[in-house]
Amino acid sequence: MNPARRCSALLSQMCISSLEGSTTRRALSPVPSAIPPVEIRCHYHGWENIGRSLKSGGASTRGTVSVSPMGSNGSRLYSAVAQTLNSNTLDQTDENLDHKNLTELDPDQLLRECEEALRRRPARPHRDLIYPQDAPPCRHKLGPSIRIMQWNILAQALGEGKDGFIRCPLEALNWSERKYLILEEILTHRPDIVCLQEVDHYHDTFQPIMASLGYHGSFLAKPWSPCLDVEQNNGPDGCALFYSRSRFSLQTTLHLRLSAMMLPTNQVAIVQILNCQLTSKQLCVAVTHLKARSGWERVRSAQGANLLQSLRSITSRSRGSNVRSSGTNPLVVCGDFNAEPSEDVYRRFRSSPLGLDSAYKLLSADRQTEPPYTTWKIRPTGESCSTLDYIWYTHDSLSVDCLLDIPTEEQIGPDRLPSFHYPSDHLSLLCDISFKEAP
Structure with a gap:
């Protein structure tokens, strides 16, 4: 049995659509479309004008999009997109809380399947874990490290239909192989928390696979995803947050629609309060994806301010409700901010009363770059x-x-990202963090 069939056999044990007919060698989970194209009615606001006039956002208009599954992958009805998002905090029940009937996958076996399925591609360049030099010693660590991954994985509909990567071969963007490369990156590092952006294959790929690998997932689509403008899309893209169920238990999940100048925008965030089962400490984790493109700096700054304000409220509430809290609720915020360090939104986060710092500055010689x-x-x-x-x-x-x-630069190559050995136009970021024990 070829590797794709073995992997498909594993996936067929999970709560996803059953396989029918023959399976190609490179397909991870080819699910036939048992669901016809879905007509999703969405409300969308005049948020595109915010950066131009900073005053728009008048009456909503109504659009109708015909959504078909991407390729041979089936998908759920994206009911979250069908509703108008009128509030800043979206009160949504977290998905898939019952994992009792899921068959667990062996991550080592699945990693081998990924590597075998990708054997025709160039070897993925090795990336080392770097321990920051000259870092001040922390003598009061509490419990083992927590591994966190941040990654904009590139929405499939955008990669194939809108982004126009002129040096990337179309074959390198084929979802039937690209998903293997994304999973291989996750399985290689085994993070405890995974924060993803531009996820448009959550329900048919990432949620079932990650759930069977021992993760709990939460997904929040953009109110009006650009993926829906692409013919043969797989539904809207959005943010996804996964945590290891063996390491954490969930206390709270909040889905936020970010605002700018008191107007709702198309960007979202997921915030979760997690209880670490090894240390009995709380950790607040947030994932977001701010507005893209040059000329929208003021909107990004306002979105960042809105998110920081929400995080201050959330962490203060969680401190008050947790008698074990020492008064400082640790916070991790991951995201594609679409902003260089010179932008105002970066300065907002760096100077926030929440006491935030950027982890990847520690790779630089001065620890400030x-x-x-x-x-x-x-x-x-x-x-x-x-x-x-x-x-x-x-x-x-x-x-x-x-x-x-x-x-x-040499490892990335002259054609840049994405490519046959880098599945996204963004690099994955990963770090190990530890709780500091209160002195």
Whole structure:
């Protein structure tokens, strides 16, 4: 039996659509479309005008989009998109809380399946875990490290239908192989918490696989995803947050729609309060994806301010409700901010009363400089090499033990990202953090 069939056999044991007919060698979970194209009615607001006039956002208009499954992958009805998002905090029940009937996958076996399925591709360049030099010693660590991954994985509909990566072969963007490469990256590092952006294959790929690997997942789609503009899309993209069920239990999940200048925008965030089962400590984790493109700096700054305000309220409430709290609730914020360190939203986070610092500055010699890039792509408009992705943490209550290094220009290659060995136009970020024990 070829590797894809073995992997498909594993996936067929989970609560997803059953396989029918023959399976191609490189397909991870080819699910036939038992669901016809779905007509989703969405309300969308005039948020695109916020950055131009800073005053718009008048009456909503109504659009109708015909959504079909991408390729051979089936998908659920994206009911979250069908409703108008009128409030800043979205009160939604967390998905898939009952995992009793899921068959657990062996991560080592699944990793081998990924590697076998990708054997025709160039070997993925190795990235080392770097332990920051000259870091002040932390003598009061509490419990083992927590591994956190941050990654904009590139929405499939955007990669194939809108982004126009002129140096990336179309075959490299094929979902039937690209998903293996994304899973291989996650399985190689085995993070305890995974924060993803541009996820448009949550229900048919990431949620069932990650659940069977021992993760709990939460997903929040953008109110009006650009993926829906692409023919043969797989539904809207959004943010996803996964945590290891063996390491954490869930206290609270909040789904936020970010605002700018008191107007709702198309960007969202997921915030969760997690209880660490090894230390009985709480950890607040947030994942977000701010507005893209040049010219929208003021909107990103306002979105960041809105998120910080929400996080202050959430962490203060959780401290008050937890008698075990020492008064400082550790916080980690991961995201594609679409903002260089020179932007105002970066300065907002760095100077926030929450006491946040950027983990990846620790890779630099002066411990004050971000990496030279976290995304590097070539589009028809030209080449773009930028630092846009961050892992923020409360430096008074958390310490960074190590970080995954940034590939060199030579390792990335002349065609930049994405490519046959990098599945996204963004690099994954990963660090190990530890709780600081109160002196």
